[in-house]
Amino acid sequence: xxxxxxxxxxxxxxxxxxxxxxxxxxxxxxxxxxxxxxxxxxxxxxxxxxxxxxxxxxxxxxxxxxxxxxxxxxxxxxxxxxxxxxxxxxxxxxxxxxxxxxxxxxxxxxxxxxxxxxxxxxxxxxxxxxxxxxxxxxxxxxxxxxxxxxxxxxxxxxxxxxxxxxxxxxxxxxxxxxxxxxxxxxxx
Amino acid sequence: xxxxxxxxxxxxxxxxxxxxxxxxxxxxxxxxxxxxxxxxxxxxxxxxxxxxxxxxxxxxxxxxxxxxxxxxxxxxxxxxxxxxxxxxxxxxxxxxxxxxxxxxxxxxxxxxxxxxxxxxxxxxxxxxxxxxxxxxxxxxxxxxxxxxxxxxxxxxxxxxxxxxxxxxxxxxxxxxxxxxxxxxxxxx
DNA sequence: CTATTGAGTGGCTAGTCACTCACTGATGTG
DNA sequence: CACATCAGTGAGTGACTAGCCACTCAATAG
Numbered sequence: 021x022x023x024x025x026x027x028x029x030x031x032x033x034x035x036x037x038x039x040x041x042x043x044x045x046x047x048x049x050x051x052x053x054x055x056x057x058x059x060x061x062x063x064x065x066x067x068x069x070x071x072x073x074x075x076x077x078x079x080x081x082x083x084x085x086x087x088x089x090x091x092x093x094x095x096x097x098x099x100x101x102x103x104x105x106x107x108x109x110x111x112x113x114x115x116x117x118x119x120x121x122x123x124x125x126x127x128x129x130x131x132x133x134x135x136x137x138x139x140x141x142x143x144x145x146x147x148x149x150x151x152x153x154x155x156x157x158x159x160x161x162x163x164x165x166x167x168x169x170x171x172x173x174x175x176x177x178x179x180x181x182x183x184x185x186x187x188x189x190x191x192x193x194x195x196x197x198x199x200x201x202x203x204x205x206x207x208x
Numbered sequence: 209x210x211x212x213x214x215x216x217x218x219x220x221x222x223x224x225x226x227x228x229x230x231x232x233x234x235x236x237x238x239x240x241x242x243x244x245x246x247x248x249x250x251x252x253x254x255x256x257x258x259x260x261x262x263x264x265x266x267x268x269x270x271x272x273x274x275x276x277x278x279x280x281x282x283x284x285x286x287x288x289x290x291x292x293x294x295x296x297x298x299x300x301x302x303x304x305x306x307x308x309x310x311x312x313x314x315x316x317x318x319x320x321x322x323x324x325x326x327x328x329x330x331x332x333x334x335x336x337x338x339x340x341x342x343x344x345x346x347x348x349x350x351x352x353x354x355x356x357x358x359x360x361x362x363x364x365x366x367x368x369x370x371x372x373x374x375x376x377x378x379x380x381x382x383x384x385x386x387x388x389x390x391x392x393x394x395x396x
Numbered sequence: 397c398t399a400t401t402g403a404g405t406g407g408c409t410a411g412t413c414a415c416t417c418a419c420t421g422a423t424g425t426g
Numbered sequence: 427c428a429c430a431t432c433a434g435t436g437a438g439t440g441a442c443t444a445g446c447c448a449c450t451c452a453a454t455a456g
Contacts, residue, residue: 029433048323050238053413064435069415134371135236135323147372154381165384172385173365177357180364183322184335193342196353197360220403241443252405257445 033071033081036061040082045125048132049079049142080145083133086126087149091156093120098160106163110171113157115202117175122204127182178203221259221269224249228270233313236320237267237330268333271321274314275337279344281308286348294351298359301345303390305363310392315370366391 039061044052054075058065072078097116101108121127130146137143150172158168178201181187186194187203227249232240242263246253260266285304289296309315318334325331338360346356366389369375374382375391 032433047326048238050236051326054415055413063433065414066416066436067434070434075414132323134368135320137371138235138239143372147374147377150368150372150374150385151377151379151381154385158381158384165387168384169365169387172368173361176364176368177361180322180338180360183325184331184338186335186338189335191339193339193346196346196356197338197342199353199357216403242445243443251403253444254406254446255404258404263444 029071032061032063032067036063036068036071036078037081037085040078041086041125041129044079044082044132045128049075049136049139054078076139076141079133079136080141082129083142083145083149086129087145087152089126090117090120090149090153093117094153094156094160106161106167109161110157110163110167113161114171114174118178118202119204121178121182124182127179131179131183174201177201220249220251220255224251224256224259224266225269225273228266229274229313229317232267232270232320233316237263237324237327242266264327264329267321267324268329270317271330271333271337274317275333275340277314278305278308278337278341281305282341282344282348294349294355297349298345298351298355301349302359302362306366306390307392309366309370312370315367319367319371362389365389 036057040057043057043060046052047056053065054068055065057078058068061068068078072081093116094113097113098109100116101112133142133146137146154168154172157163157171161168163171177197181198181201182203186198224245228245231245231248234240235244241253242256243253245266246256249256256266260269281304282301285301286297288304289300321330321334325334342356342360345351345359349356351359365385369386369389370391374386
């Protein structure tokens, strides 16, 4: 049993989803090939196609895992908030999110997903993810509508700033846009 | 001269750029083919390749035209503001922007551009566009840093909401996120 | 009328990618 | 051991695309 050479299909699926997140984050849905994901996962392209019926389903699975990780991070953040006040919980959630997306993959894949929404399955997944996050943040923080809206809007701003590397730009406009935005160092 | 059958190359370039905006907005950089842009413009794919040295340059040209139109709209909006106060100018600019992106093309192509930033030329164009817009808004409105940041953040939120069609969703989370966001009807 | 330039095209090529299929070998079970 | 099942692969296919090249024909200059 300890000498097992082959994995179970379920284990492989999980590993491939993780590889898909890392790989799709680099190039987006259309540029990344199944072969690249397979290489990252250390298996043959043919087997990836056997585990996921289509490239779209693979991407959707990666995206769902992405939203799952975000919700986990928000939950952990909320638990760690000082007092239970809405402002405190929101602030703690923001910090947890900033920390989570330090590796950029979870952030970048969301940007790519928004660009691949011509596919109905992907569109459904993105909409569902945003809905779930918004509902969770609202329910858990008990903050009012405008505060939730502000939270999501600044999350999107954070996506943009990271995408264009604004944190590394030394200019007036970059300073204005990045002011007060928490973000962890991108590189290890 | 009025009987002219052939256009000048400059006229064609402009027409192709407009076609490129409309076409790339539909499917993004990687899915849209030169042939599709050419078909929309009513010329052969080969001639598109002669007018623009590469698909990337065509996309960059479309993106630049897109930012040009946005700056124009912001400028026109600012002129129409009631008094010259920062809040009033920002509000007028927001309204002008909401009206401009009613047709969605200028908005959608920006979403796609963020996903195609693996290409350095596209990344440079996006960064330059955001920089120009931010600087213009700041200089023209004379609003303070936080107000500018808020303006851009809610612009990004608007992109997200339009992309996922949140304005048409009848749910608590959608109501919270779209509250107070101005947007024109998408369809004619 | 002739020559030259430049608009515009059809057809090709070389390469890529998602997906399939027949196959091999590992694993566990009676 | 025999056998069924399942992990995993190599080789291939059909479809598609960016870029290119040789060509046609309109417009204009001399």
